Amino acid sequence: MEKQNPVAKVLRIIGFAVMIGGFILAAIEGPVESDGGYNGGMTLTVLFSSFVTGMLFIGFSEVIALLQKIYLRLSQNSSSDHAMSNDRNEIEEPQVQKDWQLSPLYLDAIHELYPGQNVKILATPFEDYCVVQIEGEENIEVLELGGFKPMKITADSEPKLFHKIxxxxxxxPSQGI
Incomplete structure (x- = not known):
């Protein structure tokens, strides 16, 4: 059950009350004029202004209700993300994707991560992961490319994934990059 925002409820009630009150006022006071004639201009003015004012209140209540839903959804997602980040062994395996190529943007971002160093870069069969080997070193580094910038993956941060790569x-078949 979703929690509803009390401010949205109050604004919606006020909106409907303004519209109903305007209709009643227009029905009672509109047709009567001091000389006994019909006052159509007064009726239309009251109806229109009460309708517009009531719809503004209802519209604001809808905006608040939608913001409440977004807030609840984000707070649920962040709590589940936090729970998942505490247990790294239950992370889904990366998707295997054959023959994907590193884009020039990724290559530039990786070279910015290793300024002044000669690096060899190899795309792994795992989606959004690549291997980087600095010239003259035997060890490799694993980078995740799925975010805004490449991020190093270590054996401490994600041991299962790192060892798999x-x-x-x-x-x-061919050793070296």
Whole structure:
């Protein structure tokens, strides 16, 4: 059950009350004029202004209700994300994707991460992950490319994933990048 915002409820009630009150006022006072004639201009003015004012209140209540839904959805997602980040062993396996290429944007971002160093870069069969080897070093570094900028993945941060990619790298037919 979704929690409703009390301010949205109050604004919606006020909106309907203004519209109903305007209709009643127009029905009672509109047709009567001091000389006994019909006052159509007064009736239309009261009806229109009460309708517009009531709809503004109802519209604001809808905006608040939608913002409340978004807030609840985001707070539920962040709590589930936090719970998932505490247990790294239950992370989904990365999707295997054959023959994907690193885009020039990714290559530029990786070179910015290693300024002044000669690096060799290899796309892994796992989506959004690549291997980087700095010239003159035997160890590899694993980068995740799915975010705004490349992020290093270590054996401490994500041991299962890191070892899986390291195993793939060492079992490749051609050793080296």
């Amino acid at each position: 390291q195993e793939w790298f060492s079992n490749r």
